[in-house]
Amino acid sequence: MDTEAAWALWHATIEKTRAVMLARPEALAHSRVRDQALYTLQAMIRGGFDMYVAPRQDYPCVYRQSLWSPFETPWGGPAADMVYGWCFIDGTRTYRLTGRIGTNRFTDLHLFTGYFGDEDMRSIGNFELGRFTDADGRFDVIMSAQKHAGNWIELDPAATRSMFQLRDTWWDWENERGTQIHIECLDRPSDSMIHTEAELAARLVKAARLIESTTKRALHYARKTVEAAGGANAFASVLGSDGANRNFGASPRAGYLAMVWDLAPDEALVIEGTVPNAHYWSIQLMDLFWGTLDFSHHQSGLNGHQMALSPGGTYQAVIAFDDPGVPNWIDPIRTPTGQCLLRWYDGTGSPPRVTRMKAADLPFPRPISPRQRQVQLNTRAKASLARWGY
16 A cells, blocks of 8 residues: 555544544533543554554563553553553564563563454454563563574564563562563664655554454453443453453453443442452543543552452442542542443452442441642552553
8 A cells, every 4th residue: 555545544443433432422412521532532543653653573672661551552451550661673683582570460472463453453462571580580581483492482473563462560669669671672774763655555454453452342342342241331241251352462461350330420330249359450531432541540440459458358438429428439530431340360350249329328437638649649640650660
């Protein structure tokens, strides 16, 4: 496809996707959902550039602050506890990964043949980066198609547009240290920094497809979740339940339960469940279009370390517009409908029970004062943003 055709396709795809998002009944009924649709579309436009136009496989780096930054561009439903790293590579080249593992929960390296939204994207490897470390927590790994002595990750030479995603996963945001990582290409050609016009046109088409397919995927999961759960405000298992979903990016280590919530300003949803038997777990909120709600300045999600647990390995959380004063308040940022995700790694989980009631009728003690909550939120924001070096 030539430059003019690619440019026209990109613009047409943006307009088509915008029309689909704004035509949703939820966006027509609620200005907050319309606002989120417009913002998430802009975030995906930037995501298309960051993921398809910008990368240079011969000059790789691990992107953290551009793709899925903590509240600016959270399209695609990133987890609040995961500082993601993205690296774009060529399966015919040889790369060296060096660094030091963090003290946080785990650092997962997930290797794909393509990028998010690629027609031929499939998962080809999932690695716990900590398994490659020495006694000091340092690692030195070769990535190549040819077998290499020592620490080695095999690449597919047919996959010239490969990607790996790091999930640097935090449990205690204030007191842990993230993984440090550096990558270099050991055999790059001398003149491969500047993209040709033909290459840019091909990448622009891919960027357009990312925006369209991500929106379709989010709305597909919303519909499937409601169908499987028998309505809103109930959890069901749909995400990552088949190979096609996992090839879109879901981790083979993870389990997921999803809910579409429907909530009036004076109501609350009480979520009561058994703590997943897992290495990591969390509950978090996203908008209808899979834009993760701000988790740095708002308590829009909680992990198993942050959650106040009940005796016997159970938990209770409350989704409500206004702070009800309970420890496990999950803040939808005044969003009447969206998608909620219960996520765990290396274990099992079960659907929690959800009860809809008037917020004034919540039957729990309310020990958190507005001042105490503000102190908590200030501490949360500082710890969250520090993970990205902000």
